Amino acid sequence: MPENYQAENINDDGYAVIITNRKKYLVPNLLPHEEAEIRFFNSGFGKVLNRQNDSKDRIKPLCPYFNECGGCQLQHISYDMQKDLKTAKIKHLLANAGIDETLLLPIIGMKDPFHYRNKAQMVLSSKGKRVMAGFYAENTHEIINVDKCVVQSDTANDIVKSCRDLMQKMHLEPYDEDKKTGLIRHVFVRTAEETKQVLVAIVTAREMFPGRHNFVQALKEKHPDITTIVQNVNPKSTSMVLGNFERILYGPGYIIDTILGKKFKISANTFYQVNHKQAEVLYQKALELVKPKKEDNVLELYSGIGAIGVILADHVRKVTGVEINKDSVKNAIQNARINNMKNIRFYQMDAAEFVDTLDLSANRYDLIVVDPPREGLSKQTLEGIKKIHSENICYISCDPDTLVRDMSYLVKNGYSVKKIQPVDMFPQTNHVEAVAVLVLKK
Numbered sequence: 001m002p003e004n005y006q007a008e009n010i011n012d013d014g015y016a017v018i019i020t021n022r023k024k025y026l027v028p029n030l031l032p033h034e035e036a037e038i039r040f041f042n043s044g045f046g047k048v049l050n051r052q053n054d055s056k057d058r059i060k061p062l063c064p065y066f067n068e069c070g071g072c073q074l075q076h077i078s079y080d081m082q083k084d085l086k087t088a089k090i091k092h093l094l095a096n097a098g099i100d101e102t103l104l105l106p107i108i109g110m111k112d113p114f115h116y117r118n119k120a121q122m123v124l125s126s127k128g129k130r131v132m133a134g135f136y137a138e139n140t141h142e143i144i145n146v147d148k149c150v151v152q153s154d155t156a157n158d159i160v161k162s163c164r165d166l167m168q169k170m171h172l173e174p175y176d177e178d179k180k181t182g183l184i185r186h187v188f189v190r191t192a193e194e195t196k197q198v199l200v201a202i203v204t205a206r207e208m209f210p211g212r213h214n215f216v217q218a219l220k221e222k223h224p225d226i227t228t229i230v231q232n233v234n235p236k237s238t239s240m241v242l243g244n245f246e247r248i249l250y251g252p253g254y255i256i257d258t259i260l261g262k263k264f265k266i267s268a269n270t271f272y273q274v275n276h277k278q279a280e281v282l283y284q285k286a287l288e289l290v291k292p293k294k295e296d297n298v299l300e301l302y303s304g305i306g307a308i309g310v311i312l313a314d315h316v317r318k319v320t321g322v323e324i325n326k327d328s329v330k331n332a333i334q335n336a337r338i339n340n341m342k343n344i345r346f347y348q349m350d351a352a353e354f355v356d357t358l359d360l361s362a363n364r365y366d367l368i369v370v371d372p373p374r375e376g377l378s379k380q381t382l383e384g385i386k387k388i389h390s391e392n393i394c395y396i397s398c399d400p401d402t403l404v405r406d407m408s409y410l411v412k413n414g415y416s417v418k419k420i421q422p423v424d425m426f427p428q429t430n431h432v433e434a435v436a437v438l439v440l441k442k
Helices: 079-097 154-170 212-222 276-290 307-313 326-338 351-357 379-388 400-412
Strands: 003-006 016-020 023-027 035-040 046-051 119-127 130-136 143-145 184-191 198-204 228-233 245-250 255-259 262-266 297-301 318-323 344-348 367-370 392-397 415-423 433-440
Touching (some): 016 035, 079 400, 079 415, 119 143, 119 154, 130 154, 154 198, 198 212, 212 228, 212 245, 276 392, 276 433, 297 307, 297 351, 307 318, 307 326, 307 344, 326 344, 351 379, 379 400, 392 400
Parallel strands (some): 198 228, 297 367, 318 344, 367 392
Antiparallel strands (some): 003 035, 016 023, 119 130, 119 184, 184 198, 228 245, 255 262, 392 433, 415 433
16 A cells, blocks of 8 residues: 655665665655655565655656656756766765775766757557557556657657658557567667768568568658668567668668767667767867877777777877677778778777787787776776786776776776766766776886
């Protein structure tokens, strides 16, 4: 039976912490000193059913789906408080790890913290005969039908709606994970901030796509700004959106965007920062903190499409990029060529394997740059980095927990932290990006 509870505090991820019957629950959309009727679930989460009062820090969410959709955890909180929460999270982690909190620089936020995502990926479903496109409700597998996501571009929102309408008109069924029936699983859209090019990927459960020519023609007519359309095939039962097989249906199969004056070729299946404006801020701050020298040899691990390496190449003697994703490596090589960078080379290889097998007698690196996924660096990768004995390490992170964990290892093994610069790459969510620079102790 739901009861009334008052939130005393909020954790670093924006959830109110309620303790009842000796069990801790995390409750979204509840701020300190607010009292609410709450229903608790065995998952350890709670849901606000009826709020009795409002905190001074509460604002009205711009998104009409906020209470159902789990994509934006902090949209009910003022933007200043969002930045304070993210700063506090990193400070707590640093303090627990024994790293000096004063090395943390003020977080860099956005002037307009909405419509920043250049990548939209929306799941398709059906309700009766109605085709729906949206996101999963928080902590469930239920689809919320979304007409407009306020952190995505209007272009992406409009294209997804058109795809949904065309599917309805052409009787193309969304894929049903339980029944293993239907065809289209997701609509994936990438938009380029500088060039305004647009890539659309229709993710299907199988290669056979009846009526694909008519679908593509109709979509192009509705959105002449679309530069390229691809069919991505993902037949697996997985949380991954994209599969390995791709067929170009229209255009070149990729788009071009520009960051800090450098051009980059981007495909559907390659990593690219979702917030263009803040990516430029992040990379510029990395350059300022690292202060690369013309004689430096640079090793970049998890190099993706080569964005950081290409930007660094103007300032150093040589860049070696390592990336396991073959599509990203292919794009990276082309990006070096597009920007006429002759002092950069890319290897398709696992980062841990590369540093473990590196011949240190023949290879010396003055700067190591890492930009790993949320899991951070593996122990094998960290041990390999330690052996390289580089003078400087630039760590770009999308997860403060793994950043601080990995910095702690490096601090125990001969490095000191120089500075940490948080950048709010994901406003309205509890995620935060940061760049940290470590130097080898003399």
